[in-house]
Amino acid sequence: MTVTRRTFLMQLAATSGYTAAAAAMTTLGLGAPTIASATGQTPPLQLAPGSGKGVKVLVLGAGIAGLVSAYELRKAGYQVQLIEARDRVGGRNWTIRNGTRIELNDGTTQVADFEPGHYFNAGPARLPSHHQTILGYCREFGVELEAEVNTSRSAYFLPDAAKGGQPIQLRRAVNDARGHVSELLARAASKGALDQELSADDRARLVEFLKVYGDLTANAEYKGSERSGYKVYPGAAEKVGERNEPLPLEALLDPDLWTALIFDELLIFQPTMLQPVGGMDRIPHAFHERLKDVARLNTEVKAIRNKDKGVDVVVRDRASGKQQTLSADYAIVTFPLPVLAQVETNFAPDVQQAISGVHYDTASKIAWQSRRFWETEAQIYGGISVVKAETALIWYPSGGFHKKTGVVVGCYNIGQAARDFTVQPLSAQFAVSRGVIDRVHPGRGAELKNPVSVAWHKVPYSLGSWVHWVTPAEKEYTRLNQPEGRVHFAGEYLSQIGAWQEGAALSAHHAIAAIARRVAA
Amino acid sequence: MTVTRRTFLMQLAATSGYTAAAAAMTTLGLGAPTIASATGQTPPLQLAPGSGKGVKVLVLGAGIAGLVSAYELRKAGYQVQLIEARDRVGGRNWTIRNGTRIELNDGTTQVADFEPGHYFNAGPARLPSHHQTILGYCREFGVELEAEVNTSRSAYFLPDAAKGGQPIQLRRAVNDARGHVSELLARAASKGALDQELSADDRARLVEFLKVYGDLTANAEYKGSERSGYKVYPGAAEKVGERNEPLPLEALLDPDLWTALIFDELLIFQPTMLQPVGGMDRIPHAFHERLKDVARLNTEVKAIRNKDKGVDVVVRDRASGKQQTLSADYAIVTFPLPVLAQVETNFAPDVQQAISGVHYDTASKIAWQSRRFWETEAQIYGGISVVKAETALIWYPSGGFHKKTGVVVGCYNIGQAARDFTVQPLSAQFAVSRGVIDRVHPGRGAELKNPVSVAWHKVPYSLGSWVHWVTPAEKEYTRLNQPEGRVHFAGEYLSQIGAWQEGAALSAHHAIAAIARRVAA
The missing domain is CATH 3.90.660.10 (Polyamine Oxidase; Chain A, domain 2)
Known part of the structure; x- marks a missing residue:
């Protein structure tokens, strides 16, 4: 992988929140995931109603992971308190x-x-x-x-100002790129460059395909395409349109342009x-409506302490400054790591290190x-x-x-x-x-x-956007996806769909399921 | 052009309403079109207010072309009547x-x-x-x-039932096609097949481009892509996704598939x-609200007769069966041709032939x-x-x-x-x-x-969808884009944007402008 390509992919990964670690992750042997749907979706979380009766859970942070956790736990009969430092729910969904x-x-x-x-x-x-x-x-x-x-x-x-170029309409960039690629491949096929790869029949079909794919002429040349738009649009009667000239191949080989050509084919942007x-805050508000009686806003978490059979959480009311210790059987912590790093805890050193060591x-x-x-x-x-x-x-x-x-x-x-x-x-x-x-x-x-x-x-109580996992960070990812005592962690950053609300919701389900297994055991 | 390609393009043309005759149209020398916008759009019609004072125009048919005609003429002070056979406006916009x-x-x-x-x-x-x-x-x-x-x-x-194939998700077809094309071209470039076309530097950049474009490996091979989706979607914690296997190149060389791969890059579908x-009928209804006092619904046109300095139109009230002759200085006829062919007229033979000779x-x-x-x-x-x-x-x-x-x-x-x-x-x-x-x-x-x-x-009063112009039909297109006596024709079929409401509106503007020029002369 050249530098250009790596730089490009990192840029994409960052923009799309794509978790680069995904492919390399080791599985923990917690059992094969159950797939309900023919389209490969994770099935909805199903906790038995009443299964949480008598179990107290503190959910810390009312972003998507916290809201999902509190909502699902309550549905299963858990006694839930949802603690949020801001005067609103949603977290980064703002x-x-x-x-x-x-x-x-x-x-x-x-x-x-x-x-x-x-x-x-x-x-x-x-x-x-x-x-x-x-x-x-x-x-x-x-x-x-x-x-x-x-x-x-x-x-x-828009090209780099230093290169002095004019803005290029995406319909031109996208379709002229495809036209040039198609023409070059058709030409290569006609020169025998693909004789080893494809049968004569398939080569002929490939060229026919490329004529359609790239809007080539009958001779398989790219002379521009209506797909790339018009300088003068067609109109009524005799007013024929005047097409845009095709951009030269050279213009399309500028790496600056490539993100613009393919971003909408990234799975996450399709x-x-x-x-x-x-x-977007209609979503957290909809959760909040269903959690009004258990949500405490304007309440900071100062400390989290595992006990033998439970957890204590010291909170501070932001209006009065008054501190209070809340106790529960379990806690789910959904803070972004830079926020959690500021909370006093009695977590094991490897956990503390994971929390403070990951670059946000x-x-x-x-x-x-x-x-x-x-x-x-x-x-x-x-x-x-x-x-x-x-x-x-x-x-x-x-x-x-x-x-x-x-x-x-x-x-x-x-x-x-x-x-x-x-x-x-x-x-x-x-x-x-x-x-x-x-x-x-x-x-x-x-x-x-x-x-x-x-x-x-x-932004206070966020202090960042997401974790950009790279291979060396795997051990922190793996560690924080396991509970520390009675404390479970959840958030988009602990999912394979980092930076997305889907990841936050699935991570919440993961934490809840782990608690449910402990409660059932 | 092979039969396959022509058939394909005709299929596209029909689906998109793309006017195949556009490129071959001769201009009539009526003056170069004025282009207002940097993006090549036709500027809005501008008739001087009051310029139509004392001039009577009958607009026949209340589809988009008729509604636009009546609305614009009235704005310019013309005395307008809008005649429609149905109990609603909109025509094919239904x-x-x-x-x-x-x-x-x-x-x-x-x-x-x-x-x-x-x-x-x-x-x-x-x-x-x-x-x-x-x-x-x-x-x-x-x-x-x-x-x-x-x-x-x-x-x-969905492949042909006779071929027995399963449905293929478009994200797979589209992205695997691009992956295979990119791999083949990268391979051809590495074999020297493009040495004449591109400099060594550009060949190297092309390969880097193709890695991004087709999501190739570092070795420029296509091994599938996240863009093509997952069999099992990634989830929280250790749940990595399982990607779809790439479709074989052969599957993508089936011409049946090609429309699905490119239809959304056709200009008209982008x-x-x-x-x-x-x-969609919110549009004709919005016109109708502004034309209530001049629109006569449930009124069929039975005959159109040019006179020396005007036009007579015989109409029939569908409820009472009563016929009546309306007179005006000009008429704009917006009927689909199969409907117009059933109206008695004293048009010249070449016009009558154009009306009845075009295949709808x-x-x-x-x-x-x-x-x-x-x-x-x-x-x-x-x-x-x-x-x-x-x-x-x-x-x-x-x-x-x-x-x-x-x-x-x-x-x-x-x-x-x-x-x-x-x-x-x-x-x-x-x-x-x-x-x-x-x-x-x-x-x-x-x-x-x-x-x-x-x-x-x-469908009564429509009797078809659009005209699929092919080269031999040009003379009818040209003829009907000129007035016959005091009768002007308008409709999407008389524009370079056949089958689209845009074409109907622009054709109406064309007819109105022609009348305005006669009135001014």
């Missing part, structure tokens, strides 16, 4: 609307100033259709969903993707309110423009089409790039984002209004 | 809901029996994002839009696609109400399964996700296939559709309920 305060731990405070109805999903913003656990909760709770438009062929790739109507990644997003010029002037309805710039993308809203204004995401960078970017004052970050959008949509930067930024490593 | 009667001219009557809120767009069902004329009217009228999910990677390709919330295509659709098993069991949220069977596709609803039931389209065939299919009794058509759906979704055919079928050549 939807920002008019009036939302964003207090970062660098001392900055922002208050969102959006028109009513607008929102910005600062954390997760899409639900892949194969994430059936979290989607199953949406179904169960009646959380209304709509399509999240992750791909628009009218969106752009259509159909979904979103709750009105904001970050991500930052910027959102703007604006006239929807991307629709009226560029025919972009949702989807993503990929930009070779510090801000990484422009992400257009998937709903509210044709309304006067909308909220557009003008930055979603990750890892070190996000740390470097968010060292700057907010005003400087906003200036960069505005400038990049102005390069893709000339003259429109000036229309962007009321930006807000969320840098996840600066 | 949304079927509970209680809708479908009376076909083969003597059958169906009454849709759907749950409230469900609908079936029997005609157009999607709006490409580059169709800015019809989308512009949606914006102007506040017709609420949502994403139409035209592609789901969880949907299937994301983002849109639909009005609640049904057809299309048929079947819709079922059902439990949404495609979501709960197959993770399909919208999109299309392509089936190598008489019914051509299964089209899943793009809205109402997670509701208990939905309406799924179980047939959308065209041309001779549709004619042959709809010769059968409805019960036989429904049995075929049910059987095909049952092959893609085993055991679920039995859950399909309350089917309705619309075969467009059997």
Whole structure:
């Protein structure tokens, strides 16, 4: 694997939350997973009703893993308390609307100033259709969903400013790339380069296939394609269209472009993707409605101590400052690791080391309110423009089409790039984002209004975005997926679907099932 | 061009309404089109307000072309009457809901029996994002839009029953095809087959590109990809996923499959696609609200006669049977040609010949109400399964996700296939559709309920779907795009965007502009 390819894959992995460790994970021999569905989905968790009677569980943290844990345990009759430090549930599932305060731990405070109805999903913003656990909760709770438009062929790739290139519409990049690839392969086949691999019949079929696949001429040449769009669109009567010239092959061999060409074929980004109507936090709110009587907000966890047959948790009421020790038979800790690292515990050294030793990644997003010029002037309805710039993308809203204004995401960078970017004052970050959008949509930067930024490593009680597991981190992953005394850990970072709500929900199921087995034993 | 390729393209053309004649059209020298937008869109029609004062125009037919004509002419001060034979506006833009009667001219009557809120767009069902004329009217009228999910990677390709194959999930077909193509090309490059085409540097970059593009191994081999999905999805903790095996190259060289691999890259099917919330007929209804006082429904046109300085139109009230002659300065005729062919006219022989000589295509659709098993069991949220069977596709609803039931389209065939299919009794058509759906979704055919079928050549006042222009038909296209006396023709079939509402709207603009020029002269 060359550096280019590795760098590329890491970039993808970070963006997609793809857990690189997955393929190398050792199984723990806890029994083969049961597969219910023909499509390979994990079956819904089934705890016997009443099976938790008389057992007390403290669930620490009301993000998705905590909400799922508390909800499922209660259904099975457990006595549950759900502890959350913030004044809201959801954790990283955070939807920002008019009036939302964003207090970062660098001392900055922002208050969102959006028109009513607008929102910005600062954390997760899409639900892949194969994430059936979290989607199953949406179904169960009646959380209304709509399509999240992750791909628009009218969106752009913006080359690096240093290379001086103009934005390239994705329909051109995607279809011209396929055209060139098809032409080259057809030519190679005709030269005998595939005579060992394919029979004469198959070679002939391959060439016919490539003509269709790449929209080649009868002579198997790529001369451009309607698929790549028009300079002048066709109209009525005699108004024929004027097609875009094909991009030269050389332009497509720029590695900067490659993410834009394939991101929507990554499993995690393939259509159909979904979103709750009105904001991603409709999901945590739906859980919260069902957990109102057991959820304690504004309550920090200061210490977690395993006892012989139970666990003590010291909590502090943020309003009064009063501390209190809660006792339970088990606890499920769903904090991000940098938050858990600040909690006093009597965990074994290897566990403490795992908690403090894993590097937590970050991500930052910027959102703007604006006239929807991307629709009226560029025919972009949702989807993503990929930009070779510090801000990484422009992400257009998937709903509210044709309304006067909308909220557009003008930055979603990750890892070190996000740390470097968010060292700057907010005003400087906003200036960069505005400038990049102005390069893709000339003259429109000036229309962007009321930006807000969320840098996840600066968000109290989050302090990061996800774990970017790499092979050496496996032992921490494995260790934290086992309980420490009466304390079980859960969170997206302990699943093979890191950084996604699906992973958080499945990890919660895993922790619950482990507790249920102990209770039953 | 081999027969295979031509057949394939005709199939595509028919499905997409792509006007094959476009490239060969001769321009008429009426002046270069003005292009307003950087994205090559036709600018909105601009008639001077009051410019039509004192001029009477009869608009015949209240489909999209007629509605657009009447609406724009009125805005410019013309005295307009809009004549429509049906009891509704919209023409082929027809949304079927509970209680809708479908009376076909083969003597059958169906009454849709759907749950409230469900609908079936029997005609157009999607709006490409580059169709800015019809989308512009949606914006102007506040017709609420949502994403139409035209592609789901969880949907299937169903091979021909005679070949005995199982359904293939599209994420596998699409990504394994790309993997194999990438591997073959990388191999050819390494064998020197591209030494003449590319420099050594570019060959090396090409191979790096192909590794990303096709998800190849470090050795540039295709060993399957996560993009093609999992047999067993990954989960929490130790539960790694088990990927699907790659499909063999041979499976992908079956021409039956190729439409499924590329249809969503056809310009007309690329994301983002849109639909009005609640049904496509929200568009004609929005026009109708603004035209109530000039629209006469239930009024058939029996004769059109050019006079020296005007036009007489004989109409018949369908309720009373009473005939009446209307006079105007101009008429715009928007009927489908098979309908116009039945109207008595004094048009010149070449015009009459054009009207009666053009072959009108057809299309048929079947819709079922059902439990949404495609979501709960197959993770399909919208999109299309392509089936190598008489019914051509299964089209899943793009809205109402997670509701208990939905309406799924179980047939959308065209041309001779549709004619042959709809010769059968409805019960036989429904049995075929049910059987095909049952092959893609085993055991679920039995859950399909309350089917309705619309075969467009059997729909009174439509008598077909669109014109499938081929080169020899050019002269009729050109002739009908010119007025005959005081009569102008308009309709999607007179545009380069045949079969689409955009073409109807632009054709209406073309006819209006021609009248405006005559009035101004």
